[in-house]
Amino acid sequence: MHKMIDFILQFGILNQQQVDLLLSKAQTIELKKEDYFSEAGKIPKYLGFVIEGVLRFCYYNNKGEEITNYFIDEGNFVVDNQKFESQIAASDYIQAVTDCKILVFSKKDWDEISNTIIGFPLIQANIVKKCLTTAMDRRSPLISEDATTRYLSFMESFPSLLNRIPLSYVASYLGITQQSLSRIRKNIR
Amino acid sequence: MHKMIDFILQFGILNQQQVDLLLSKAQTIELKKEDYFSEAGKIPKYLGFVIEGVLRFCYYNNKGEEITNYFIDEGNFVVDNQKFESQIAASDYIQAVTDCKILVFSKKDWDEISNTIIGFPLIQANIVKKCLTTAMDRRSPLISEDATTRYLSFMESFPSLLNRIPLSYVASYLGITQQSLSRIRKNIR
DNA sequence: ATTGCTTTTTACCAAATGGTAAATGGCTTG
């Protein structure tokens, strides 16, 4: 539980009463591998903080290929930002890559927290900013480099994920086929 | 001037006095093509709103190649977010691609605005969120598609830029060589 | 240990992209 509070406290100060309010609203859910946290076409129900496990953002492109956009692991918030906030149907799936334990807040509870704790909307906006910036910094270099460099860069971004997620997801994250990634790993060894 | 106010008003309400404060702090600067708005290794001086012209974010990768990361055109804020806010040396260059007219705020003035107008920090955070989300939505699809699709997607993202910026910048934005882009354009015709 | 299932690696050839260099086209300046 406290991991989440520590995370939030990086972005603003909360007193004990406010921490208690937050924790009182949090529910724990468990997802099995391949379960969806939220689905394209549906309005996201929850904002979550990952206690254990790995999730991925993914979607289907024009050609029907499944593309992995991003990974989220322990100690991070997982949420379809724009869509949760405005309660609009999502365009991405958020799927458990491993079994997951996630602390979640419903939209209603989250709004109540936002309305009760002065300054919470700013804290929240700053968390989102941080997450988006990190995502951007990880994702951008993947465009202008060759596949080998992209894979090395992935390993730097997500060192703990390497042996926990299928190669096919990594390949799609890197924008190459699984076969190419396999070949690249062979050459690196 | 009003374009900027309109932009801000999407994210929160300001009264006339607050609008006047903002405008009183804004200075207009002009950049010639290829001038830098901010430079890698230097602390960003300004936060700006582009009145006229196009700028690009770029950096040099390990191999010394110049990579264009993003374009900013009229009607948008241009700022090295994290770095301006925390006054840390930037890692990217922000360069004028065409002659530009930009409304700028110094860090000192911007802070004064933030401290004076209640709720302005939240407005600001929401603007940044919006810009980052847009950037992310434009940038992400570039990874998992072939070069032709990436170019088509670029044209959708920045329709007004096509005939205003050198092909080499677009190519680097798309992660391909100028020659490949030229070939792709030929095939599309 | 064996079976069946899934993931990963290989292999083969086709297609796309990179790298070097030269040709073309467009624009500015004298």
Next chain:
DNA sequence: CAAGCCATTTACCATTTGGTAAAAAGCAAT
């Protein structure tokens, strides 16, 4: 108009990556 400069296009071949298919390896259940 010509000369010079820069951006863009082409051409050529080497390299990388994709697509299809099969083999190998890992893993779980019996």
